[in-house]
Amino acid sequence: DADVTQTPRNRITKTGKRIMLECSQTKGHDRMYWYRQDPGLGLRLIYYSFDVKDINKGEISDGYSVSRQAQAKFSLSLESAIPNQTALYFCATSPDRGFQVFFGQGTRLTVV
Amino acid sequence: GQQVMQIPQYQHVQEGEDFTTYCNSSTTLSNIQWYKQRPGGHPVFLIQLVKSGEVKKQKRLTFQFGEAKKNSSLHITATQTTDVGTYFCAGPHSGGYQKVTFGTGTKLQVIP
Numbered sequence: 036d037a038d039v040t041q042t043p044r045n046r047i048t049k050t051g052k053r054i055m056l057e058c059s060q061t062k063g064h065d066r067m068y069w070y071r072q073d074p075g076l077g078l079r080l081i082y083y084s085f086d087v088k089d090i091n092k093g094e095i096s097d098g099y100s101v102s103r104q105a106q107a108k109f110s111l112s113l114e115s116a117i118p119n120q121t122a123l124y125f126c127a128t129s130p131d132r133g134f135q136v137f138f139g140q141g142t143r144l145t146v147v
Numbered sequence: 148g149q150q151v152m153q154i155p156q157y158q159h160v161q162e163g164e165d166f167t168t169y170c171n172s173s174t175t176l177s178n179i180q181w182y183k184q185r186p187g188g189h190p191v192f193l194i195q196l197v198k199s200g201e202v203k204k205q206k207r208l209t210f211q212f213g214e215a216k217k218n219s220s221l222h223i224t225a226t227q228t229t230d231v232g233t234y235f236c237a238g239p240h241s242g243g244y245q246k247v248t249f250g251t252g253t254k255l256q257v258i259p
Contacts, residue, residue, distance in 0.1 A: 066246075068246070070249070075156055075251065075252075076251060077151075077153075077235060077249050077250055077251040077252045078190070078235065078249035078252075079249075080246065080248070080249075083246050093246075125189060125190070129247070134178065134180060134195070134237075134239050134247050135180065135192050135195065136180075136182075136190075136192065136237070136247055137192070138189040138190050138191070139189065140188075140189055141188075141189050
C-alpha cells in the first residue's frame with residue numbers, strides 16, 4: 036500500500052553496525068507497528084505505538100529500539116546488528132477503531 | 148502469551164483442486180481476520196469475521212469462524228494460479244491492548 040512507505044526497501048549491513056529502518060504513512064492512523072517475518076514463523080510483533088507518546092514492546096523487542104517522531108513517522112533501529120536479525124521487516128498501521136492492519140512494502144534486511 | 152497457529156505450513160495443489168487452511172488460537176478471539184501475501188509482496192487484508200459460527204464468501208473463497216471463536220478456516224474452491232501466496236489469519240490480542248497477533252501462515256503453491 037503506497038500509503039505506508041518504508042525505506043530502504045533492501046539493505047545489506049555488517050555485523051555490529053547500527054541501522055535504522057524508516058516508515059512514514061499518509062493514512063492518518065495513530066497506531067503503528069513493526070513486524071518481522073521469517074519463514075515458518077509468520078509475522079511477529081517487534082514494537083507498537085498507539086500515539087506519539089506511547090511506545091510498547093512486542094513479542095521480540097530484544098536487540099531493537101523504535102522512535103515515533105510524529106504521528107506519521109515510526110522508525111526501527113538495530114543498535115548492533117547480528118546475522119539472526121536477517122529478515123523481512125514490515126511497518127504497518129491501523130485505525131483507532133477496528134483491527135484491520137495496513138502494511139508497507141517491506142524492507143529486506145541482510146546482516147552479514 | 149497468546150498463540151495463533153496455522154496448518155498446514157505449506158500446501159502444493161494442482162490447479163483446479165480445492166485448498167483449506169486452518170487457524171487455531173490458544174485464546175478466545177473477539178474477531179478473526181484473514182490476509183493474503185503474494186510472493187514478494189506484503190500482506191493485504193481479505194476479510195474479518197466477528198460472530199460465532201459466521202461464514203462469509205468472496206467468490207471462490209469461503210471463510211468460517213468457529214462456534215467457540217478459537218478457530219477459523221479459509222477454503223478455496225477450484226484453485227487458480229492467482230491464488231498463489233501465503234495466507235495469514237490474525238486476531239486481536241487477548242490482553243486487551245488492541246493489537247493484532249498474526250498466525251504462522253500457510254504458503255500455497257498452485258501447480259498449473
